Amino acid sequence: MTTIRRRGPALVTLAGTATAAAGLLLGTTLVAGPATSAEPAGDCAPAFPVDELAAGDAVTGLTVTRGTTPEPFTGEVLGVQEDGIGPDLDMVMVEVDMPEVQKAGIWQGMSGSPVYAADGRLIGAVAYGLSFGPSAVAGITPFADMDDYLAEAPARVPVGKAAAASIARATGVTRAQAAQGFRQLPMPLAVSGVRAERLATAEDRPYLPRGAKAAGLGRAADAAAEDLVAGGNMAASLSYGDVTQAGVGTVTSVCNGRVVGFGHPMAFEGETTMSLHPASVIYVQADPVGPGFKVANIGAPVGTVSEDHLTGITGFLGALPRATTISNTATYQGRTRTGTTTNTVDNAAAGTTFYQIIANHDRVVDAIMPGSETMSWTIRGTDTDGSAYELAFDDRYASDYDISGEVGYELADLVYALTRITGVTVDSVTSESVVSDDPSSYRVRGIQQKRGGRWVPLGKGERAEAKAGSTLVLRAVLAGAEGLSYEPLTMKVPASAKGMKGRISVQGGGWMYGGGNVTSVAKAEKIVDGMIRNDELEVELTLEKRRKHVERTKIVGPVDRVVNGAKRVRVVVK
Template identity: 45%
Template sequence: MTTTPDRRTWSRWLATGAAASAALAGVGLAGPAAQAEPTAAPEQCPAAVPVEDLRRGDDVTGRTVTSGTTPEAFTGTVLGVLEDGITSGVDMVLVDLHSTAVDRAGIWSGMSGSPVYAADGRLIGAVAYSLGAGPSTVAGVTPATEMYRLLTPAQGATTAPRVAAPLTADLQRSVARAGAATGATTMRRLRVPVGLSGLGAERVRSLAPALNSQGVHLADTAAGAPSAERIPVTAGGNLAASMAYGTLTAAAVGTATAVCGEEVLGFGHPMNFTGASTLSLHGASATHIQDDSLLGGFKVANIGAPIGTVDRDRLAGIRGREGALPRSHDVRTTATQGTDTRTALTHVTVGSLVPEMAFGTTIAAQDRVLDRVGGGQATTRWRVTGTRKDGSPFTYTRSNRYADPADISATTASALAMDLLALQDNPGEVVRITGVDAATTVEDTYATYRLASVQYLRGAKWVTLPRRGATLPQGRTVRLRVTLTSREAASRVVSSSITVPPRSAGRPGLLVVRGGGEDLYSSEDFFEDEEEFFGEDGPAPSAATFPALLKSLSSAPANDEVVTSLQLAGRGAAARERTTRVDADRVVGGAKLYVVRATR
């Protein structure tokens, strides 16, 4: 049996727009950013300070960006060291930092990765944690000795980082003496601002739950698309890592800690903690630091063009390499209404997010041509390319028609996403989607048909088909006349037929006439699937599983078809289901079930 993702899961994602985290900032707002006064640039890849060399009261300096691309200086003092504060064997350095921006907004989201230096210029580490209870000038620093391990074949530690680390009584007193008497006693990992461009705020909120379920915590706000400008990344400068860029851009903005040749270290904590990574690397230009008295401030920034790949996402931070870009899974959608056509293109660098990004990219194109959110109709065609686990290519194409009284853009986009989820999460083998091409033609008027009645030709007379007791001659083709009614359009009658198997006399059966978009589930289906219902293992993966899924998806009835099927009881050829389809010019809903018997 071929299984596909639960449609209700996708519907729940779309219906839970308010689940996005309002504490995170949108990446990118239009307009040029003012440039800060430059500070003396430190060495881009200085030697690391061993944690054991630090003493309470040691003076520190650092760099971060509050506006534009030029780092500004901050100063501070060491408060102490929280042993195993990041994870077992990895200490956290506590510092009290000050600058005009830090004193106003506290340690903000997006400051992650800001380098902190000792008096002699050596690198202590990166700002990565805060008290997490409103604005505070106390920061937790990830040691540079741990971050530099990302530059070695060891690839850094792989144990899970602490999201929150309670302060010892001694450190609580040090924090209080520093004037950070917020009542908080736990250092929390800074959240990295993640924004989604290409969609309005309401659309961002609708897509956020789907991405949040993948471990991506989006802002509850819209954002701006990346520019074509290649913005250099420097120590203390802005650093962005993107899961997708183009029409739709999902990117996190933080700070670069060190630039060692072509390698860039940043954040001081994981982004998604995937280990190996395929994020794209970008510079960014900050517009401002947004104050938030409840959860602390956050950075708002426009990201630049991709300049490399973030290939490590680990305990102590992320490591990027300037140069080659990550391999992308391109999603291109074209939407047409009348004479207006818009094309959207998103380069997805995290393969698992292709369905979600295809959903958003499709909506972005359709919303532009419709210039509203509302009901309508649409015809669609998409082509999906990819590779199977043995490296062989596959192609999936599908055409269909949709109608929705409230949001036609979301309906067509979610249908594409559901197909992509079915391919990606198939139970047979791991596949890689390499490209998605989708085209939709949308209308802003909503109209559908509903299946009203069915007649069959008995002798020379058309007779309403009874729900039980109709007899159908074996080996003959039975002609049907199906009446479709509509609330919005004129009614119509379509002709259909079904052939009764030969040598089937005496067998009872079920005749079903339905709209192509109707999903029926009978008691027979339950008994066939009862192992799945009661938690038993499904069939083992085989080489035939994925091709069977492709065939099933490709051959499924379209929503604008009238589908007639006949299933007789028993075994053998006579019990094989017969199906016919007839095109209608609108989406057809409804179904009629008839208990029949084959006769001589």
Template identity: 40%
Template sequence: MVTRGLGPRPARIVVSGLTAVVVGAAGLATTVTSPATAADPCVTAFPESGLTDGQAVEGLTVSKGTDPESGAFTGTISGAPLQDGIAPGVDLILAELTSPAVDKNGIWAGMSGSPVYADPEHTQLIGAVSYSLNEGSTHLAGITPASAMLDLMPAPAATVAIPRKVADRLVADGVATRAQLANGMRPLPTPIGVSGLTSRRFDQLAGWLDSQGPVANATIGSTTSTADASDIVPGGNIAASLGWGFVSAAAVGTVTAVCGNDVVAFGHPFNYTGDSTYSLHPADAVAIVPGATFGGYKLANLGDRVGTISDDHLAGIHGTFDAGPTAYDVSSTATYQGRTVSGTTHVTVADLVTDAGLANAFAASDRAMDKYGKGTARASWTITGKRRSGAAFELTHSDVYTDTYDVSSAPLMDLAMQAYTLLENQSEAVTITGISTATTISDEAVSWRIGRTYWRKNGAWKRVTAKSPAVVRAGRTANIRVELYSRDAASRYVTVPVTASRKSAGRTGRLALQGGFSGGEDYYFYDSSEEFVDAYGDSMVGGSVPESIPAVLEQLRADQRNDTIASTFTVRGTATKKRSLALGQVVSGSVLVPVVVRP
């Protein structure tokens, strides 16, 4: 099977902010500990009416490690809050900020949620850094008011326009250029960082996460972060994860406030889903990377899961310290030349279980092979799921795949087809709850193609042609010899038995031979003295209904394996006879053999 990469899955357009990029999270445990700040008094929202132009402010954020003081910043309020600047009833506060990291990178992706205070004791919370200018790096930050964050008030918003008078003053003060202000302010980027995939696999799979927001690849971390729940403090790192483990996908931002077991962060939506099922993690910042795709952004390692992000609204995300949301596991094992690699990814967004299963399988095969290349893969997998009624179902499949370009991709095309056939069926909504794969890979990439056919006459094999059909005696079984050829090996021959019933005497039949792998193949047809027409009912007459889930599962289980030749012998007026010949190697091609049945 030859593939040139998996195409991106169609993605819906989602207006969302982004935070930072995850470097690594492999092998994370799920221990939950209480945050050190759980007993601290809850922060108070500083009234917007009390803000004045030029008022001094200070805030906390992490530029490296887990200490919020590492990126501490100061600044001043720029003018009065923009009334309804974010949404009706939600103003936008502007402030010019400064710190060594801000001076170097501007307001960076990953600062989302950084608390801004009106007092040195950090008890009067003005709000969270959450917006920046659309153009270039800048010291000018948009702040979501604390009152809105603590209430998590939802309302639609994408960018915030800067009023002309405010823009004139900001330009005059040298805070920003006219070009930067022209497009208003936007939520700080919060890219979903993906770890565990090579750059090629990231390119193949990144489109499947587009519905969750922009995606950024990251280098795989070699160790798990030691950050824990005690590091989730105002100004500290926080990660919202779609899945973690062998392959991870998460966005990292900043904690705005902690009150008992409750946490608010980001200051803008992640995916704006309202209710959400992300897992909550601490994170260890590795570095602030200047420039690049999203302007400056933060690289970070995830710590263990410590809770659930249950709300994703306009003013930010809200989570609690607990055992975490329900996780669906996808697991993979791959073996190559005696080296076996296994890994499991825990997925908390049900819609992404299939995508994570594909990514997990890719990661296992790539780590086992430690290269891209040709070969043969003997793969098996199990897909588990639930129907609309809650009833469980399971689909198990195994097959052989040969690829001359990228053997790791070959099995996953079929896995994706089966999973999405189930998900996109028109009968009832289903949920995929797990995927497990096992693959053994070798370097040999020999595949076969059906060639010429022969029948036995007078003790010798005679080639079948349009003018010289095969002959079988009624009531007996005869063998048809089939040539298999390959560019990588000498031709080989197999025999396919054909049994003609007594009732078929004097008629001409048709033997159809079909290789298991049919992608991009040619078909060869021989003339016959009889015409065969398959009659199909018109589904438009009287209407129709989609196939049921049991029917879809039955069809998928009946799929022909790539390493078999299916034979179908048909004679009009008699029962069709079907057989399957297993070869153990991939075979393609198709041929129709005319067969004359003699008394």
């Protein structure tokens, strides 16, 4: 058996662009564990009062265009727009002078770059760019407000006629362009390990983020905790490993082990448990129709992002957030690989589960193809009372188009339900898959009963005949690619059923919904215990006479293929 081995940790991200041709992330597994390198030197810069700024004031700033070392830039204050970002939250408008800005405009990933007054005090963080396209005009979130938690994040900040005229006079931007206003520098979720086609064609699920951008694989970032300095790179991730879901921006300030950056939200989660990473920039890519974007590798996690608000994100160095380990082992034609992802935000665990399964399948199966698969999975965690729980199941799947794309939803749906129960934790999600090229399945073609030494097809006027107190012996007719096969069916008929009539139905597991309303771990255990495999059949006998009612259910199988379809025939008890 050939084993596909994972390479060393890495992640490259275009800090949130929708126009990148090659993808947003180039990433493999990041080392899980706090960095052993030294903490960064804190700047603890004091805030500059916005109401003391005036048009024409010179400013300086820091950002990274390559590697990890911040580079200086200069600029000039164009004005202050009162309540520009939100109630009691002004926007400082600055024109930035820097070669990369002249080439690419204020770029995605520059979010959080600190801007200083002449006396060294911190005015705020670059967070917005003009809406019309690439421009050197930046909207600054005041640093004095970067700990305020406001209610709503604006997608676009309008600019009045007077402000538009001021911007036009001071820059090469026309009044009409300036009047289009500012928009938050984009920060869509970048996902490594999952191809763009997979993100685009996944079924609509509440746990799969909209607007996520795909990425390829690359080498590990040469970045460490000491690189998280004012003007340096920082990344926040929901998960890291095979599937890294992250955004990259810039540090605004570091003080007493706490890191503040971005100047706008990552995912606007409020209190959160994202992991905090350093990063290394490869280059800044210009875009002719929108803001440029930063391409960067992110390094191993070095702390936790605990706050994600309108004015930016805040994290601390050292301890990493509680995590869920999500893994899938896939085997196909003698190749096997185990992929693992560390998930740190509970409401992302279901999406990470789905992405991990499909990413590992694409690596091992290496094609969109018909096929079948057996999968076993186990979820382990802690219930609301602190006790440990374990849910496990195994099933068979088949697809005549894309087996890799269809097997992850059932497990991810259950993880989603569990993570929505207050006080319940999901500590690990493991799955093992064995994939085959054979996509064939069965369909229930009919039901037969043996009479007088021969099997009689039931239906079309021919009903099943049963004897009270005895066993009803039938067989299901299953149609497959090679022809017909037969599965024995037996059902005990109670003695009290004499003279009753009803029906007997046979339904393939592949046609049945096995979910339910999961409101507790106990309810989840009951649902899993009652789940029917896709390669099993459910046989149901229902009899009635006046006020008497008899119902019996039996599960038959598993057989060697997924079973679809259903048949129902009348039955009479003598």
